[in-house]
Amino acid sequence: ASSSLAPCSENPDDTSVTIVERSASPYIQMEMPSFVRAVLLLAASVPLSPGFTPLVPSSVSRYSRSTPSLTLAPFDGSNSIHHSPCKSSTSISLASENNEVELSNSEIARYSRHLVLSDVAMAGQKALKNASVLIIGAGGLGSPCLMYLAAAGVGQIGIVDADTVDESNLQRQIIHGTSTVGMSKCLSAQTRIEDINPNVNVRLYEEEFTSETALRILRDGFDDGRPWDVVVDGSDNFPTKYLINDACDIVGLPWVYSAILAFEGQLSTFNYMGGPTYRDMMPTPPPPGDVPSCAEGGVLGVLPGAMGCLQATEVMKIILGKDAGLLRGRILVYDALDMKFSEVGLKKLDDREEVHELIDYQGFCAGHTAKKVDEDKSKTDDASVTAEAGGRTMDEAEAAVASESPEPGFHSICPDEALDKLSNGWSPWVLDVRLQTENDIVALPFTDQVAPHRTVQVHDIPKTGEVLVYCKAGVRGKKACNRLIELGVEPDRLYNLDGGIMRWQTDVDPSMPRY
Numbered sequence: 202a203s204s205s206l207a208p209c210s211e212n213p214d215d216t217s218v219t220i221v222e223r224s225a226s227p228y229i230q231m232e233m234p235s236f237v238r239a240v241l242l243l244a245a246s247v248p249l250s251p252g253f254t255p256l257v258p259s260s261v262s263r264y265s266r267s268t269p270s271l272t273l274a275p276f277d278g279s280n281s282i283h284h285s286p287c288k289s290s291t292s293i294s295l296a297s298e299n300n301e302v303e304l305s306n307s308e309i310a311r312y313s314r315h316l317v318l319s320d321v322a323m324a325g326q327k328a329l330k331n332a333s334v335l336i337i338g339a340g341g342l343g344s345p346c347l348m349y350l351a352a353a354g355v356g357q358i359g360i361v362d363a364d365t366v367d368e369s370n371l372q373r374q375i376i377h378g379t380s381t382v383g384m385s386k387c388l389s390a391q392t393r394i395e396d397i398n399p400n401v402n403v404r405l406y407e408e409e410f411t412s413e414t415a416l417r418i419l420r421d422g423f424d425d426g427r428p429w430d431v432v433v434d435g436s437d438n439f440p441t442k443y444l445i446n447d448a449c450d451i452v453g454l455p456w457v458y459s460a461i462l463a464f465e466g467q468l469s470t471f472n473y474m475g476g477p478t479y480r481d482m483m484p485t486p487p488p489p490g491d492v493p494s495c496a497e498g499g500v501l502g503v504l505p506g507a508m509g510c511l512q513a514t515e516v517m518k519i520i521l522g523k524d525a526g527l528l529r530g531r532i533l534v535y536d537a538l539d540m541k542f543s544e545v546g547l548k549k550l551d552d553r554e555e556v557h558e559l560i561d562y563q564g565f566c567a568g569h570t571a572k573k574v575d576e577d578k579s580k581t582d583d584a585s586v587t588a589e590a591g592g593r594t595m596d597e598a599e600a601a602v603a604s605e606s607p608e609p610g611f612h613s614i615c616p617d618e619a620l621d622k623l624s625n626g627w628s629p630w631v632l633d634v635r636l637q638t639e640n641d642i643v644a645l646p647f648t649d650q651v652a653p654h655r656t657v658q659v660h661d662i663p664k665t666g667e668v669l670v671y672c673k674a675g676v677r678g679k680k681a682c683n684r685l686i687e688l689g690v691e692p693d694r695l696y697n698l699d700g701g702i703m704r705w706q707t708d709v710d711p712s713m714p715r716y
Contacts, residue, residue, distance in 0.1 A: 302327040302356075308400060312354050325521045326354060330400075332520045333357035333423040337410050337445060338435030339386040340364075341505030342459050342512065344376035346433055349513040351394040351401045355520070357423035358394065361406040362386040369716060373502040410441060412559040415448040431516050432456035435509075437495055439486045440562035446471060446479035450556045457515045459508045462498050464538040466508040469528045469547065470515050476529035477547045484550065486566040490655075490680055496673065497636070504537050511535075610692025611682040616705040619669065619698060623647075629667040629696065632657070634681040643702060643714050645671065654681035659688050671698035671705070673716075 304312070304326060315321040315329075332355050336343045339362040350358060364386050366377045374386075381389035387405040394403055404423050408414055422428045432454050434445050442458065449456045455473035459466060471478045511533070518527055532545040614622075631647055633640050634654040644651075652661040654677040662668050662685070672678040678697040686692050698705065706713040 302331045304330065308354070311398070311400075315353070320523065321521065328520055328522075329354045329517065330356040332430050333359070333427070334431050334433060334516055334520075335359040335361065335419070335429040336433040336435055337361045337441070338437070339374075339376060339390040340370065340435055340437065341373040341461065341500065342437075342509045343390075343433070343435030344374045345506045345509030346435065346513045346516070347376055347390055347394060348397060349510055350516060351398045353513070353517060354398065355401065355516075357402050357404070359404045359406065359418075359423055359429065360387050360390055361408070361410045361418060362390075363407055363409045373500065373505050375506065410436075410444065412444060412562060415444055415559060416451065419448055419452045419454060428452060429454060431519050433512055433516060434458045437461075439492075439566045442479060443486065443565065444559065444562045447556045447559055450478055451559075455519060457512045457519075459512050461500055461504050461508055462493070462495060464501050464504065464536060466504055466535045466537070468508055468511050468515070468533040468535070469531065470519070473519065473527065473529050474524070477549045480553055480556075481550050482532065482547055484553065489567050497677070499638070501537055504535075507535060507537065611686065611695035611697060612693075613699045614669075614696045615699045616708045619696070620709050627667075629669040630663050631669045631671070632662060632681070634670055634672050634677050639673065639716070642716050643706075645702065645705065652681075654678070654684065657681050657684055659685065659690060662690070667694050667696060669696045669698060672701045674701040674703055675699050676701075 304323070308326075308330075309316065312326050315326050316323060318325075321329075334350055334355050334357070336347055336350075336358065339347065339360050343360070343362070347358065347360070362385075366374075366381045366384050366386055366389050368379075368382055370377055371379065371382075376393045377384075377386065377389045378393075381392070385407055387407045391403045391405060394401055402423065406414075406418055410418065419432065420428055432445065432449055434442060434456055436442055436445065442460070445456055445458075449472050453472075455470060457468075457470050458479060459468045461467075469482070470476070515528060518524075530547050532547055534543045534545060535541075536543075631645060631649045633644055633648045633651045634657055635651070636653055637651055640648070640651045650661050652658070654672065668685075668690075670678045670681050672681070675697065678701060682692075682695045682697050685695060700707075702713070703715060706715055
């Protein structure tokens with residue numbers, strides 16, 4: 202559409218905006234650089250429908266001579282636009298604490314793209330610099346969140362992770378690299394953060410986030426006596442998510458949740474300004490084994506990148522006091538395969554009990570009666586199990602917990618013992634209860650059948666004779682043996698390979714690949 206724009210007022214302080222109707226399309230007249238006018242005219246060539254708020258005008262409002270703040274109200278058919286002078290500060294949650302925070306010339310140059318945003322500006326950037334954020338887990342979700350929060354200028358960042366960098370992490374945990382394999386994830390992440398932004402202070406917790414350590418870590422804050430402003434969930438299992446929720450509920454901290462599996466991710470902000478919590482979404486955990494871990498179900502490498510960036514966005518909005526668009530009382534669902542976003546509403550449960558103390562979350566999620574945990578106790582079974590399992594790893598963590606459960610009659614056999622029996626004439630039916638995709642990666646060369654543990658049937662094994670069952674780390678093998686017993690197979694026929702094929706690789710055949 203073409204239009205002859207009337208000249209703007211010669212008064213440099215005049216910030217008036219005029220609407221001209223042309224072919225039922227509203228046009229905005231305002232003195233500004235020609236390229237901005239061109240963009241604005243292009244946007245104005247589309248008729249504004251009732252309830253639609255254009256984004257272009259607010260994005261170019263800084264080009265007016267007096268740098269006003271231009272806001273378009275939802276179009277209601279009238280030819281008027283609301284205009285208000287730019288305010289010195291917006292609803293910054295930490296603004297009252299920013300009086301002594303200053304930005305150096307170097308920081309001003311670094312954050313210049315933030316500073317020209319009216320919704321951030323100097324006050325908002327100072328709020329970011331003054332803020333402290335705790336990220337629990339420096340893995341797939343934590344990696345992009347940490348990097349973008351550091352780049353944005355969040356002044357104090359805490360990292361909780363007891364794991365070391367493994368080669369299998371590098372497909373999605375982008376804060377780590379080949380040169381840091383074998384290094385602690387905390388140190389690896391700190392090195393990368395300091396390279397991204399040396400103005401960020403980093404505090405490391407190279408320990409497990411357990412019922413015994415959670416309240417201490419949350420209450421410590423970056424500086425003694427000041428709790429963290431926001432907590433970010435970078436965990437990959439139900440026990441830790443329930444623990445984060447309950448600990449944040451007790452201390453009174455908001456936290457940004459995410460969960461990923463295969464091609465799908467979920468995101469929400471919990472415990473913020475009286476909003477719902479994780480227990481409103483999931484009052485009780487799903488039955489053990491109902492939801493596959495990422496190790497079993499897999500995860501698209503870029504998925505945690507997308508969800509971690511969204512988590513960082515929510516954190517920054519909390520710090521900046523931009524409450525209106527927060528995912529409070531909403532669960533965002535992202536389907537990467539179909540490239541669709543959807544939302545599910547969430548309300549607080551009327552009958553949900555208040556959280557006053559932490560419990561044994563491993564037992565809670567395993568279906569056992571939850572026990573209260575002594576906060577002052579230096580180490581319990583919950584902590585030792587998690588640490589022994591190498592942190593929040595998936596199959597391996599489940600293996601540590603499952604090792605304490607009684608085995609109903611079937612045999613458990615270690616790789617060395619199995620190899621010795623095989624060398625002396627033992628010839629069992631060998632059943633791989635992993636997915637076919639995992640079998641394609643690596644398998645025992647004498648495997649007879651592949652049948653995933655969730656769907657294994659009696660016809661997958663011979664009617665007589667002994668059966669050697671194996672999976673990745675031993676957990677799914679136990680579940681498959683239990684399932685076969687429930688289907689009528691004699692327990693004494695079944696042998697589960699302790700530690701699965703990963704332990705076979707370690708103890709028997711190091712030439713096998715690990716995954």
